[in-house]
Structure formats: C-alpha cells, structure tokens
Amino acid sequence: MSGMVAMTLAEADALARTVLESRGLAPDHAAAVARTMVAGERDGCASHGLYRLLVAANSIERGVVVPDAVPVVSEPAAALVRVDGKGGFAQLPFERGLPLLIEKARKFGIAALALNNVVHFAALWPEVEALTDAGLVGLAFTPSHSWVAPEGGTKPVFGTNPIAFGWPRPGGHPFVFDFATSAVARGEIELHRRAGKTIPPEWGYDAEGHPSIDPKAVLDGAMRTFGGHKGSALAAMVELIAGPLIGDMTSAESMAADEGRMGSPIGGELVIAIDPAGFLGASVEDHLGRAEEMFGAITGQGARLPGSRRYVARAKSDADGVRIPAQLHQDILALLEGE
Numbered sequence: 001m002s003g004m005v006a007m008t009l010a011e012a013d014a015l016a017r018t019v020l021e022s023r024g025l026a027p028d029h030a031a032a033v034a035r036t037m038v039a040g041e042r043d044g045c046a047s048h049g050l051y052r053l054l055v056a057a058n059s060i061e062r063g064v065v066v067p068d069a070v071p072v073v074s075e076p077a078a079a080l081v082r083v084d085g086k087g088g089f090a091q092l093p094f095e096r097g098l099p100l101l102i103e104k105a106r107k108f109g110i111a112a113l114a115l116n117n118v119v120h121f122a123a124l125w126p127e128v129e130a131l132t133d134a135g136l137v138g139l140a141f142t143p144s145h146s147w148v149a150p151e152g153g154t155k156p157v158f159g160t161n162p163i164a165f166g167w168p169r170p171g172g173h174p175f176v177f178d179f180a181t182s183a184v185a186r187g188e189i190e191l192h193r194r195a196g197k198t199i200p201p202e203w204g205y206d207a208e209g210h211p212s213i214d215p216k217a218v219l220d221g222a223m224r225t226f227g228g229h230k231g232s233a234l235a236a237m238v239e240l241i242a243g244p245l246i247g248d249m250t251s252a253e254s255m256a257a258d259e260g261r262m263g264s265p266i267g268g269e270l271v272i273a274i275d276p277a278g279f280l281g282a283s284v285e286d287h288l289g290r291a292e293e294m295f296g297a298i299t300g301q302g303a304r305l306p307g308s309r310r311y312v313a314r315a316k317s318d319a320d321g322v323r324i325p326a327q328l329h330q331d332i333l334a335l336l337e338g339e
C-alpha cells in the first residue's frame with residue numbers, strides 16, 4: 001500500500017481516543033494519551049505521533065499497563081511532588097501533578113515532580129512546554145528499556161533515555177530541545193524497519209556486536225549512544241536521577257519487568273521546574289533579555305534553534321491538518337476491527 005491519508009487535528013484526536021478506548025483504556029487516560037500523540041503528529045514527530053497507537057495498544061493488550069489506573073498525588077517534601085501512576089500511562093499522572101509542581105516552583109524558586117510506576121512511550125517536550133507556558137524553565141528525564149550499549153561495549157545497559165529542556169521566551173515560542181541519549185530514538189529505527197529502509201551503521205550493533213545497517217538486526221542487538229562517551233555518561237545520569245533517585249526502575253529493571261511482552265517502558269520520570277524570578281526577583285526581565293541576545297547570535301548566522309522545526313510544522317498542521325502513511329492508517333483502523 002502506498003500514499004498518505006490526510007486528516008484534521010480534530011479527526012486525529014477523535015481517531016486516537018476511539019482506538020484507545022476501544023482497546024480498553026479509560027476515557028480520562030485515552031484523552032490525555034491522545035493529546036500527546038496528536039501533538040507529536042502535529043509537530044512533525046512521526047516516531048512519537050499516531051504510530052504510537054500501535055505501541056500503546058500492544059501495552060494494553062499484553063497487560064503491561066493498567067488501563068484504568070487512578071493516579072495518586074502526594075508531597076514528600078515542601079518543594080517535591082510525587083504522583084504514583086499506579087501502573088497507568090504517564091500522561092494523566094503528569095497532568096494531575098502539574099498544577100502543584102508549578103505552584104511549588106513559584107513559591108520556592110525550584111521544585112521537582114517524580115512520576116512513579118508509570119508506562120512511558122512518549123516524547124518529553126510536552127512536559128517542558130507545559131512549564132515554559134507557565135513562564136518556568138523545565139527539565140525532564142526518563143529511562144526506558146535496556147536497548148543501548150555503553151560506549152566501549154556492545155551489550156545493552158541503558159535505555160534510549162531522553163533529556164528535554166525548555167526556556168520561556170517573551171512573546172514567542174520557547175527554546176526547547178528534547179532528544180534521546182541514544183544515537184537516535186528507537187521509534188525512528190522502528191519506522192525505518194516498517195518502511196523497509198536501511199539505517200546508518202553508527203546507530204547500532206547486531207547481536208554479535210558488529211555495526212549494522214539492518215534496522216531489525218539493531219533492534220535485536222544494541223543501539224549506540226550519541227556523542228560517544230558523552231552520551232553514554234548522560235544516559236547513565238538519566239538512569240540514576242529518574243530511576244534509583246526517585247525510587248523507580250532502571251532501564252534494565254524495566255526490561256526485566258516487561259517479561260518479554262515487548263511493551264513500553266515501565267518506571268519513572270523526573271521533571272524539574274525553575275522559576276527565573278526565584279534567583280532574579282524584580283530584575284528578571286533584564287537578565288532574560290541577555291538570553292535573547294544569545295539566541296540572536298545563533299540564528300543570526302543561519303543556525304536554527306532546537307524546537308523551531310516543530311513550531312513550523314505545528315503552524316502548518318494547525319492550518320492544513322496532518323498526513324500519515326496509508327499503511328499506518330490501515331494498521332490503526334485494524335485495531336478497531338480487532339476489538
């Protein structure tokens with residue numbers, strides 16, 4: 001099958017919610033999960049867009065996720081929020097913890113949110129954009145499944161362990177980056193496999209530890225970190241601060257807990273919110289203006305800011321809707337038929 005299928009954002013949202021609910025996900029979870037998938041598709045992040053309906057359906061079907069989990073919000077310390085997701089997808093627990101995280105960051109200058117016991121398959125930029133929307137600086141981290149070899153080795157230890165950062169900007173889109181600490185997100189390799197395309201040899205190793213251009217061989221072998229030992233150290237940091245530090249799983253523990261079901265990662269996420277006014281008080285505007293000078297020095301020489309591609313894609317999708325591969329559309333519709 002070839003070609004693309006076009007839909008409005010409202011149609012994409014309705015499709016995502018209908019599929020998720022038809023697979024047994026509670027309506028409040030389905031709405032929160034659909035919001036991030038449609039946002040991913042809208043922003044041109046296909047690896048974390050509607051394709052993830054197939055991934056989420058698998059996690060539901062195989063009992064990896066608790067479809068009607070009720071998140072529980074608590075305050076382990078004055079500037080800390082914890083949300084126990086009770087085994088559900090991460091999106092609703094994040095939405096439930098966000099208002100308290102913002103309130104605490106404004107009160108104390110800095111606050112952190114731990115999501116525990118959640119199933120996570122999504123991009124992290126929605127989390128940090130929710131903070132920049134509130135005028136806060138945001139950081140987010142989550143381990144995944146042990147798919148990635150440390151630099152110098154060829155056997156998986158780390159997850160693809162993304163790091164996201166957001167900086168609010170006056171009158172414009174925030175500065176946001178969000179990337180895996182692996183050479184590329186695993187979802188990107190999966191999309192190459194679906195499209196029958198090869199991958200660059202520096203993305204990973206086959207099961208024998210040889211560099212490979214075959215996506216399936218790398219999915220079955222080990223992915224590599226980005227930037228050699230630097231990405232490897234950052235991947236280890238994500239394991240530590242969004243795993244043991246918040247009382248949750250490492251990527252290896254998540255993989256063991258999956259018990260071969262090929263579900264999405266199970267574990268935690270750490271989100272940190274910083275209020276610029278905490279350090280700067282009344283002079284906040286003066287100092288944040290200097291950040292704008294730095295951004296100007298980047299764009300002034302023709303380089304682009306991270307996030308800028310997404311904002312262009314967002315404007316286009318808001319006007320024209322989105323287009324997904326016909327084969328993916330058919331696979332999504334098949335989830336409805338297989339109820």
Ligand code: NDP
Nearest residue numbers: 122123124144160162177178179180185306307308309310
């Ligand atoms: P990419 O390498 O595609 O992009 C990462 C970031 O770099 C984006 O912020 C992007 O901005 C920016 N960027 C890319 N090219 C340039 C450039 N030329 N100049 C400036 N900035 C640039 O991301 P990954 O494949 O590493 O990750 C994709 C997604 O997968 C992320 O959203 C991540 O959160 C998610 N993920 C989730 C995991 C989980 O466990 N939940 C695990 C791993 C990944 P822009 O968006 O504007 O292009």
Ligand code: PYC
Nearest residue numbers: 121122160185186187
């Ligand atoms: O693309 O690496 C990935 C990923 C893992 C969990 C969610 N996305």
